[in-house]
């Protein structure tokens with residue numbers, strides 16, 4: 001499956017490079033990177049043996065091509081690169097909203113998989129939702145993302161919209177929650193520094209406990225909620241009318257709608 005050609009080594013492409021290095025998944029010498037504005041991660045990979053912006057003729061060596069540029073420029077990049085690729089190269093796209101049919105067409109009929117990753121791939125704690133019609137492309141995408149965390153196979157390409165709303169966009173929901181908790185802590189009388197430390201360490205620890213114990217979140221919630229206590233008082237707001245359930249339903253529905261608009 002190597003060499004792997006990475007088109008775009010920005011925030012997400014860089015996270016893939018870091019995650020693969022951390023997991024020891026691929027040697028830097030198995031990577032070909034193409035990015036006109038390569039940053040420190042690409043530079044470090046180059047120092048370790050990756051080929052950065054080599055001559056176009058080198059692209060034919062790639063057996064796997066990862067499309068990691070912004071959705072707005074994916075077509076331009078595909079048109080540039082496709083003529084140089086080997087006929088058997090498999091394309092794995094992480095470009096949000098870009099459809100399989102369009103990718104297959106622009107990449108000259110080559111096998112394509114779509115993946116919606118998260119940036120926690122950089123520490124091996126990513127989540128990747130994956131779809132492909134072709135079993136070979138699905139296997140290839142799995143092999144790329146399994147070293148980077150959790151992989152979820154989707155049954156239908158249309159589910160990519162929901163996966164984007166529930167996973168791709170969701171790290172931002174948690175960061176927004178932490179910001180709001182910190183601000184509420186300051187309102188309640190804590191210094192800004194203490195509110196930040198308390199909120200970040202508590203939420204980070206609680207998320208780690210959820211992952212480590214494998215317990216249902218509802219069970220973990222019950223374990224820390226005494227009847228008539230402080231937590232129950234707060235949950236009366238968070239789980240009440242207009243609380244988290246309707247808010248998240250609406251947030252996810254809006255993200256799905258936007259994903260459909262962007263996908264055309």
Ligand SMILES: NC(=O)c1ccc[n+]([C@@H]2O[C@H](COP(=O)([O-])OP(=O)(O)OC[C@H]3O[C@@H](n4cnc5c(N)ncnc54)[C@H](OP(=O)(O)O)[C@@H]3O)[C@@H](O)[C@H]2O)c1
Pocket residue numbers: 007008009010011012013014034035036037038068069070071073077094095096097116117118119168
């Ligand atoms: N960030 C996330 O959390 C996330 C999550 C899931 C999926 N994604 C998907 O990942 C893709 C990349 O997002 P990102 O956040 O990593 O964006 P980004 O940081 O802007 O990275 C894209 C990289 O591609 C480079 N590039 C521009 N033109 C190129 C060309 N002709 N050939 C090769 N590389 C080129 C960009 O360089 P310049 O800086 O010069 O433009 C940039 O370094 C998007 O399609 C997005 O939908 C991102």
